[in-house]
Amino acid sequence: MKIAIGCDHAGFELKEDLKVYLEGKGVEVVDLGTPDGSPVDYPEIGMAVAEKVSTGAIPRGILICGTGIGMSVVANRFRGVRAALCHDLYTARMSREHNDSNLLVLGGRLLGKGIAREIVGVWLDTDFLGGNHRRRLDRIGRLDEERLKGQGPKRKNKPLGKKNLKRRNAGKGI
Numbered sequence: 001m002k003i004a005i006g007c008d009h010a011g012f013e014l015k016e017d018l019k020v021y022l023e024g025k026g027v028e029v030v031d032l033g034t035p036d037g038s039p040v041d042y043p044e045i046g047m048a049v050a051e052k053v054s055t056g057a058i059p060r061g062i063l064i065c066g067t068g069i070g071m072s073v074v075a076n077r078f079r080g081v082r083a084a085l086c087h088d089l090y091t092a093r094m095s096r097e098h099n100d101s102n103l104l105v106l107g108g109r110l111l112g113k114g115i116a117r118e119i120v121g122v123w124l125d126t127d128f129l130g131g132n133h134r135r136r137l138d139r140i141g142r143l144d145e146e147r148l149k150g151q152g153p154k155r156k157n158k159p160l161g162k163k164n165l166k167r168r169n170a171g172k173g174i
């Protein structure tokens, strides 16, 4: 497994610790910065990591800024990137099982090193469930295509009313 990792100054300490953890697990880590704790604008690093994941050059990425919010906003602009901001083990697991997240985002000012390592571990070890979740991700993939063609999001139908929504989703599980 190969992972691209990046952070701004607010995530630097956590990035360094996670590199040690990941390498200990046999993961090949590609560090795209920042190289030290001096102030840097998070979009630059976020774009570098998200681009690797978007092009498929590196299958998975981890981004860290102070809250994780800025990095999430940047990364999710890239085609095919499903960046998940996770603060706990439940969101880490669900981001893989339901959303097939390929980029994990962490808040360096929120998380201690211990919980951050556990979040990364769960995120790495959990598989996508497919099924209904595949259909929903395919829809998001088509949204990417529509936006690239400059058509904006397309809806086949008007938003469904409560009754029809219930009927359409009957038996489909969560």
Ligand code: RB5
Pocket (backbone or CB within 6 Å): 008, 010, 011, 042, 065, 066, 067, 068, 069, 070, 071
């Ligand atoms: C930097 O102070 C901070 O704004 C950044 O790390 C991040 O939290 C942005 O969302």
